[in-house]
Amino acid sequence: MANVLRVNNPATGELIQEVKIHSEEEINQALKNGHDSFKRWRKVNAHERSRLLQRWSQLVQEHKEEIAKIMTLENGKPLKESLGEVDYATSYIDWYAEEAKRIYGRTIPASTESKRIIVSRQPIGLVAAITPWNFPAAMMTRKAAPALAAGCPFIVKPAVETPLTTMRLVELAHEAGIPTDVIQYVNGRGSVVGDLFTQSEYVRKISFTGSTPIGKQLIKNSADTVKHMTMELGGHAPLIIAEDADLDLAVQQTLITKYRNAGQTCVCANRIIVHENIVDQFAEKLAEEVKKLKVGNGLDSDTQIGPIINEKGYEKIVSQIEDAIDKGAEVLAGNQYDVNKDQGYYFVYPTVLKNVSADMVIMQEETFGPVAPIVSFKTLEEAIEIANSTPYGLAAYFFTNDYKTGTYIHDNLDFGIIGWNDGAPSGAHVPFGGMKESGLGREGSIEGIEPYLETKYLSIGNL
Ligand code: NAP
Numbered sequence: 483m484a485n486v487l488r489v490n491n492p493a494t495g496e497l498i499q500e501v502k503i504h505s506e507e508e509i510n511q512a513l514k515n516g517h518d519s520f521k522r523w524r525k526v527n528a529h530e531r532s533r534l535l536q537r538w539s540q541l542v543q544e545h546k547e548e549i550a551k552i553m554t555l556e557n558g559k560p561l562k563e564s565l566g567e568v569d570y571a572t573s574y575i576d577w578y579a580e581e582a583k584r585i586y587g588r589t590i591p592a593s594t595e596s597k598r599i600i601v602s603r604q605p606i607g608l609v610a611a612i613t614p615w616n617f618p619a620a621m622m623t624r625k626a627a628p629a630l631a632a633g634c635p636f637i638v639k640p641a642v643e644t645p646l647t648t649m650r651l652v653e654l655a656h657e658a659g660i661p662t663d664v665i666q667y668v669n670g671r672g673s674v675v676g677d678l679f680t681q682s683e684y685v686r687k688i689s690f691t692g693s694t695p696i697g698k699q700l701i702k703n704s705a706d707t708v709k710h711m712t713m714e715l716g717g718h719a720p721l722i723i724a725e726d727a728d729l730d731l732a733v734q735q736t737l738i739t740k741y742r743n744a745g746q747t748c749v750c751a752n753r754i755i756v757h758e759n760i761v762d763q764f765a766e767k768l769a770e771e772v773k774k775l776k777v778g779n780g781l782d783s784d785t786q787i788g789p790i791i792n793e794k795g796y797e798k799i800v801s802q803i804e805d806a807i808d809k810g811a812e813v814l815a816g817n818q819y820d821v822n823k824d825q826g827y828y829f830v831y832p833t834v835l836k837n838v839s840a841d842m843v844i845m846q847e848e849t850f851g852p853v854a855p856i857v858s859f860k861t862l863e864e865a866i867e868i869a870n871s872t873p874y875g876l877a878a879y880f881f882t883n884d885y886k887t888g889t890y891i892h893d894n895l896d897f898g899i900i901g902w903n904d905g906a907p908s909g910a911h912v913p914f915g916g917m918k919e920s921g922l923g924r925e926g927s928i929e930g931i932e933p934y935l936e937t938k939y940l941s942i943g944n945l
Pocket residue numbers: 612613614615616617621639640641642643670671672673674675676677691692693694696697699700713714715716717747748749848876915916920921
């Protein structure tokens with residue numbers, strides 16, 4: 483097997499760059515170097531770690547246009563979205579540069595006068611991260627920034643489709659003064675690197691963002707060395723529109739949550755659940771707006787929908803659309819394609835499907851594409867039943883201006899991230915993560931640094 487990764491532009495199929503695949507020896511050496519650096523990095527005081535992160539953030543912003551262009555070339559997303567992702571990625575570095583200074587311990591009143599009890603927090607050790615291709619910058623900094631802030635060395639394996647963004651971010655971290663063995667990347671196939679990470683005695687924590695089946699495998703493979711885990715896995719987000727909802731707002735926010743990154747987002751609305759009295763009106767309005775979305779190369783300034791990342795992703799989307807049509811779904815927009823398998827590009831036009839039912843695959847599995855399946859409901863109980871009938875529990879959305887309806891829906895949804903009249907609830911300052919098979923732990927906010935810290939308590943006696 484060639485020891486290079488060919489990084490292609492998914493909008494054209496053209497080769498952008500060949501990237502060296504690291505050998506097993508090199509990866510094991512990188513893990514050892516990371517582990518060895520822990521003794522020194524944990525002793526760098528929190529204010530200095532914070533300053534280094536701030537410098538990193540500054541450099542990322544100074545290179546914003548360059549990083550965004552790399553991202554659009556390797557991932558395909560529109561340049562405007564890539565620029566937005568660089569800001570989003572930077573916001574995690576900024577947030578955790580501040581949190582580094584707020585890792586507090588506590589004292590506990592002792593049960594006798596001759597004792598004192600002190601609880602302190604210490605960094606967990608070497609963190610090994612595996613990231614997906616859909617947000618090559620933000621999924622990396624969301625892990626690296628809290629790890630480094632807590633005093634943990636960090637090593638990352640980016641997805642084979644999009645290693646270039648991560649490589650550039652790591653170079654900038656080094657330029658900022660973060661030691662080269664404290665933040666590292668390795669390139670290679672997930673199945674190979676994943677095994678090296680999970681088997682390594684040096685790795686104390688695995689932080690993974692990707693699909694649920696791979697997450698489950700990493701959890702199993704880490705059992706022998708009892709590693710800590712953060713798992714940001716798949717989603718299958720419901721979006722409920724109550725009878726009283728502001729329809730224009732619901733359409734506008736559905737466009738944002740469903741079609742961003744060509745629908746290749748873990749928090750994408752995947753099932754649009756609309757009250758039966760407004761379903762036709764909503765579906766027509768949505769289809770009308772969807773038809774205006776411009777599909778094309780992300781480098782063209784007017785592009786709103788870029789390519790699908792690869793053939794496998796494209797095949798999955800097409801099979802879900804075909805299955806839905808076979809079982810009675812009506813196409814209101816899309817179901818059109820611009821594909822060249824020889825050259826290697828796959829565009830799916832944004833699609834709206836009506837008369838969708840629970841037996842269709844699209845209602846059961848994550849689509850990861852620009853397809854909005856619309857199903858109707860009669861009662862709120864039924865809407866909740868449809869929304870929760872999935873092993874996933876990442877994001878959910880609902881639209882209503884009635885506080886009783888909203889409170890009822892919120893209280894009954896089993897999802898970690900909920901947007902009420904809001905299709906874009908993410909941010910560095912909020913806890914991001916899923917329930918059920920969507921994951922373990924949270925990233926962002928004050929919760930996001932916890933998984934990189936151990937609790938240690940000291941009992942002083944004989945006072
Ligand atoms: P994926 O196939 O699970 O790949 C994600 C990463 O895992 C890649 O770096 C991949 O490497 C690696 N990998 C593959 N096989 C592996 C193995 N056996 N052991 C260890 N690592 C392995 O997922 P994807 O298709 O790229 O990404 C889409 C999925 O990510 C969706 O399910 C989406 O919902 C989820 N996601 C979740 C969040 C969240 O925050 N919850 C955010 C973004 C995406 P290779 O590149 O070598 O295959």
